[in-house]
Amino acid sequence: MDLMQTVDDTSKELVSNLSLEDAASADGNLADLDALLAQVETHYSAKGGADDAVKITQDARALLVQIHEHIGAGDFETANLKQSEFSRNCKACHKLYKKS
Ligand code: HEC
Numbered sequence: 370m371d372l373m374q375t376v377d378d379t380s381k382e383l384v385s386n387l388s389l390e391d392a393a394s395a396d397g398n399l400a401d402l403d404a405l406l407a408q409v410e411t412h413y414s415a416k417g418g419a420d421d422a423v424k425i426t427q428d429a430r431a432l433l434v435q436i437h438e439h440i441g442a443g444d445f446e447t448a449n450l451k452q453s454e455f456s457r458n459c460k461a462c463h464k465l466y467k468k469s
Contacts, residue, residue: 376405380456383436387449392440395448399433399440406430421465429458 379401386395406426413422432455439448 372405372408376402376409376459379405380459384452387436387440387445387452390445392443395440396437399437403430403433406433419466422462425458425462425465429455432458 379398383395383398383402386398406429410423410426410430413419413426432451436448436451436455439445439451
C-alpha cells in the first residue's frame with residue numbers, strides 16, 4: 370500500500386494548514402484524505418475478515434466530514450481536536466494490521 374505514505378504526507382499538511390488557519394488548503398487536504406481512505410476502505414472490504422479496519426476507516430472518514438464542518442464554521446480549535454481523534458484512528462489500525 371504505497372498510498373499510506375501519501376496519507377501520511379497529506380495528514381501532516383492538514384495539521385500545518387489547520388495551525389495556519391488556512392481553510393482552503395485544509396479543505397483540499399480533507400478531500401484528498403477522504404479519497405485515499407475510500408481506497409483503503411475498498412481494499413479492506415474486498416479483502417474480507419478485516420471488519421475492524423473497515424470500521425476504523427469509516428470512523429476516520431466521518432471525522433474528516435466533522436473537521437470540514439468546523440473549518441466552515443471558523444472553529445479551528447474544535448477542528449484541531451477532531452484532527453487529534455483522526456490521528457488516533459491511524460494508530461488504532463496500525464496496532465491491529467501493521468506488522469512492523
Ligand atoms: C484501515 C487501516 C489503516 C488506517 C486507517 C491507516 N493505516 Fe497506515 N498503514 C496500515 C497498514 C496495514 C500499514 C502497513 C502496510 C503498508 O505499509 O501498507 C500502514 C503503514 C503506514 C505507514 C508506513 C508506510 C511505509 O511506507 O512504510 C505510514 C507512514 C502510515 N501507515 C500512516 C498512516 C496515517 C497518517 C494514517 C491516518 C491518517 C493511517 N496510516 C491510517 C493501515 C492503516
